[in-house]
Amino acid sequence: MNTKPRPKHLDLTKIRLPLPGFVSILHRVSGFGMFLMIGVMLGILALSLESPQGYERAGELLTSWLGKFLLLGLIWAFSHHFIAGIRFLLLDLHVGAELAAARKSSALVLMLSLALTVLAGVLIW
Numbered sequence: 770m771n772t773k774p775r776p777k778h779l780d781l782t783k784i785r786l787p788l789p790g791f792v793s794i795l796h797r798v799s800g801f802g803m804f805l806m807i808g809v810m811l812g813i814l815a816l817s818l819e820s821p822q823g824y825e826r827a828g829e830l831l832t833s834w835l836g837k838f839l840l841l842g843l844i845w846a847f848s849h850h851f852i853a854g855i856r857f858l859l860l861d862l863h864v865g866a867e868l869a870a871a872r873k874s875s876a877l878v879l880m881l882s883l884a885l886t887v888l889a890g891v892l893i894w
Contacts (some may be wrong), residue, residue: 806846808875844889848885
């Protein structure tokens with residue numbers, strides 16, 4: 770029996786989180802980031818549909834360094850959320866639920882999402 774007292778609050782800076790837990794938190798962060806970006810992207814789409822001048826302005830926004838940075842963040846969020854979501858669906862089906870397999874799949878999620886982001890970054894810039 771474990772007699773170690775459980776923490777009353779979670780201080781994430783002091784907890785040594787395993788890789789699958791880190792991927793789980795990033796899955797939530799990426800989903801929240803995509804949710805926040807919906808309004809921004811819809812605003813840019815609306816601007817581009819207003820007029821030819823609006824279309825040019827939207828293009829300028831997306832090709833600025835800030836626009837490219839936001840697009841890169843959105844690409845990371847989408848790729849991480851998508852790949853981690855597939856991993857979680859497989860875990861729900863009890864595929865790769867063993868400790869070693871779960872750690873390997875977590876590392877794979879991080880590597881694939883970062884690789885896709887770097888590839889997109891090369892194409893964007």
